[in-house]
Amino acid sequence: MMMDAMSEDMMAMDGMAAVDMAMMQACMDACAACEQACTVCSTQLMDCAPACMNCADMCHTMMRSMLRMQGMTAPVMMAMLDACIAMCQMCEDECRAHADESPVCAMCADACRACMDACMAVKEVMMA
Amino acid sequence: MMMDAMSEDMMAMDGMAAVDMAMMQACMDACAACEQACTVCSTQLMDCAPACMNCADMCHTMMRSMLRMQGMTAPVMMAMLDACIAMCQMCEDECRAHADESPVCAMCADACRACMDACMAVKEVMMA
Amino acid sequence: MMMDAMSEDMMAMDGMAAVDMAMMQACMDACAACEQACTVCSTQLMDCAPACMNCADMCHTMMRSMLRMQGMTAPVMMAMLDACIAMCQMCEDECRAHADESPVCAMCADACRACMDACMAVKEVMMA
Amino acid sequence: MMMDAMSEDMMAMDGMAAVDMAMMQACMDACAACEQACTVCSTQLMDCAPACMNCADMCHTMMRSMLRMQGMTAPVMMAMLDACIAMCQMCEDECRAHADESPVCAMCADACRACMDACMAVKEVMMA
Incomplete structure (x- = not known):
């Protein structure tokens, strides 16, 4: 039902017509999962923790x-997707370096990668 | 004292040597002020409210x-500054359109502009 | 896996031994769902919007x-659960008053109620 | 100007008539300062970090x-003040234990104490 409430506003935004709601929902789910993984990972107090805290906040804002979407334009959304992708990439790199020592870091790196991929999928459709 | 605690990490980051702590502090203050202005402005429930809510979250994350800064790299920071600038620009445009009707919107537009300017100042020094 | 990472810390906290991880997970899921419902509901700019914005932030913090959990004690958790319950109750009341006019408000009221119930379930086990 | 915009709503809320805007502003400033101190303190990755992360989020939501205030009632506000006070108390205790080793922890403990005091001052006036 949330998706129904949102889809009308989406359709009205320039550059968003090709982004279907399933793709948006998948991206939001990936952001939420990444925020949660980063939050747990940060409590390990390993070197990756500051990146995880930054990534949790950026994914939440995304x-x-x-x-x-009523409070966005397509260019603003593109800039935020770029920021989220850059943050997830860095956090994945940090956590992947610890992945052998810590299964939580491995999980966090995977969640960052999945979030990046979901953001890039939305971005590609917007640019098409 | 927070600035002292932070400045060592800052100096160690590629591309950040030219950014002095006073400029960083001014940018953080502008982000905090913009978040507060946008939060109050959103409670007016005018057309600008969704942009104000988005802008409050982005400025807070910034x-x-x-x-x-330990959890950032210069490219990630640049991408986040771009996202914050784009969001503030859009929110300023929305609120400026209401500025005659609502002094709170006028204040919010000014806070968005000040935040944009502070983010651009940091970005320019980083690119120099 | 996040739950495995968390469960050891949980077991070590006074007053938390009776709270199983499935109950905690259900409560976190209800908080996340409530935050999302309140965020969408707030964009309708109806009278309930300020309560929805407050409720989204409180559920997210919860x-x-x-x-x-390493950064909590049982008394702090109880106080936060009380705050989250009080906020959800108020937001449910506001949105329920609009439920006939707006299916999004009906959904938001239901999400607030589910979050309250999940928080109360955790609280009851902690007090047992 | 934000305070002017807010004061009318404040006056209309039961139990808030005795809380003047200067006291509210002081409390918000103390919450903002505590969030910032806790955020910096958490990057030290000392034992207090999870409490600092929780405290930063709670102070921000407060x-x-x-x-x-349009989205609050006096009882909800009291419950949130109690949660914020409990969280700040715990975080102060954690950071005070490190205060000799770390000047950032000493600063964080002071900010938590100041936030607690400001929240208790609002609460006392509301209960009077």
């Missing part, structure tokens, strides 16, 4: 903004 | 990440 | 803190 | 909700 997810919330996708729930409020 | 500020927090500047307090955690 | 969820994140449950992912960081 | 501050934002005080900027959106």
Whole structure:
């Protein structure tokens, strides 16, 4: 039902017509999962923790903004997707370096990668 | 004292040597002020409210990440500054359109502009 | 796996031994769902919007803190659960009053109620 | 100007008539300062970090909700103040234990104490 409430606003935004709601929902879910993985990972107090804290906040802001498309334009959304992708990439790199020592870091790196991929999928459709 | 605690990490980051702590502090203050202005403005429930909610979250994430430079790289920071600038620009445009009707929107537009300017100042020094 | 990483810390906290991880997970899921419903509901700019914005932030803070039990004690958790319950109750009341006019408000009221119930379930086990 | 915009809503809320805007502003400032101190302190990755992360989120939610009094009632506000006070107390205790080793922890403990005191001052006036 949230998706129904959102889809009308989405359709009205320039550059968003090709982004279907299933793709948006998958991206929001990936952001939410990444925020949770990063939050847990940060409590290990390993070297990756500051990146995980930054990534949790960026993914949360990305997810919330996708729930409020009336307060976005396509260029703003592109800039936020780029920031989220860059942050997830860095956090994945940090956590992947610890993945052998810590299964939580391995999980966090995977969640960052999945979030990056989901953001890039939305971006590619927007640019098409 | 927070600035002292942060400055060592800052100096160690590629591309950040030219960014002095006073400029960083001014940018964080502008982000915090913009978040507060946008939060109040959103409670007016005018057309600008969804943009204000998005802008409040983005400015908050920007500020927090500047307090955690250990978890950033210069390219990630640039991408986040771009996202924050784009979001502030859009929110300023929305609120400026209401500025005659609502002094809170006028204040919010000014806070968005000040935040954009502060983010651009940091970005320019990083690119120099 | 996140639950495995968390469960050891949980077991070590006074007053938490009776709270199993499935109950904690259900509570975090209810908080996350409530945050998302409130965020969408707030974009309708109806009278309930300020309560929805407050409720979204409180549910998010509740969820994140449950992912960081190392940084809590049982009394702090009880106080946060009380705050989250009070906020959800108020937001449910506001949205229920609009439920006939707006299916999004009906959904939001239901999500607030589910979050309250999940928080109360955790609280009851902690007090037992 | 934000305070002017807020004061009318404040006056209309039961139990808030005795809380003047200067006291509210002081409380919001203390919450914002505590969030920033806790965010910096958490990057040290000492034992207090999870408490600092929780405290940063709770203080942020408290501050934002005080900027959106239309979406609160006096009982909800009391419950949130109690949660914020409990969280700040715990975080202060954690950081005070490290204060000799770390000047950032000493600063964080002081910020938590100041936030607690400001929240208790609002609560006392509300109960009077």
